[in-house]
Amino acid sequence: MAVVRWIKPEFEIAPRARIPWALEMKGVSAEEPSRLVESLTGAILGCGGWVLSRGADDAGKINFLFEFERNACLDVYSILIAAGVELAPSGHVRFTELCQCTRSQQRDCGAEIASIDLEIQTFGAEVAAGAQIFGAA
Numbered sequence: 001m002a003v004v005r006w007i008k009p010e011f012e013i014a015p016r017a018r019i020p021w022a023l024e025m026k027g028v029s030a031e032e033p034s035r036l037v038e039s040l041t042g043a044i045l046g047c048g049g050w051v052l053s054r055g056a057d058d059a060g061k062i063n064f065l066f067e068f069e070r071n072a073c074l075d076v077y078s079i080l081i082a083a084g085v086e087l088a089p090s091g092h093v094r095f096t097e098l099c100q101c102t103r104s105q106q107r108d109c110g111a112e113i114a115s116i117d118l119e120i121q122t123f124g125a126e127v128a129a130g131a132q133i134f135g136a137a
Contacts, residue, residue, distance in 0.1 A: 021070065021098055021114040025091035026121075031084045033060050033122045040064060043079035047072045060122040067115045070102040076116075085120055 029036055033056045041051050049068035056062045068076050077095045080087065087095070102109060 023094050024117045025087055025094065026119045027085045027087040027091060029084050029086065029120050029122050031122060033062055036083060036120065036122060037062055039083050043083060044076065047075040047079060049076060062120040062122060064118040067113050070109055070112045070114050071106065073099045073102050073114060
């Protein structure tokens with residue numbers, strides 16, 4: 001019969017690091033995909049954020065993965081709206097929660113990192129084609 005003894009480690013394990021806000025969001029935009037990628041990238045960097053990955057496919061779907069300090073959440077939320085991104089209702093709710101929580105606990109969490117995984121379906125080409133059709137009539 002084997003005897004199992006528990007041995008206390010000589011070092012203390014540090015408490016788990018707090019997991020930052022990691023949000024997945026979807027949205028739509030009438031902007032042309034390459035223009036939207038360029039403007040959002042510049043705006044996120046301008047707010048002190050980091051663009052970890054970005055890309056677009058032939059169907060006009062854009063994927064952004066970016067991070068920022070929580071005390072810049074209102075700026076980031078504003079630039080998404082100003083760039084012409086219409087978030088899904090759940091995205092608005094989550095961003096509102098993030099902004100309100102950060103505001104109420106500014107000292108404790110303002111420097112924590114928030115992460116956004118954003119998928120945007122663009123309709124720039126279809127909207128432009130529709131505008132030309134309607135304009136010609």
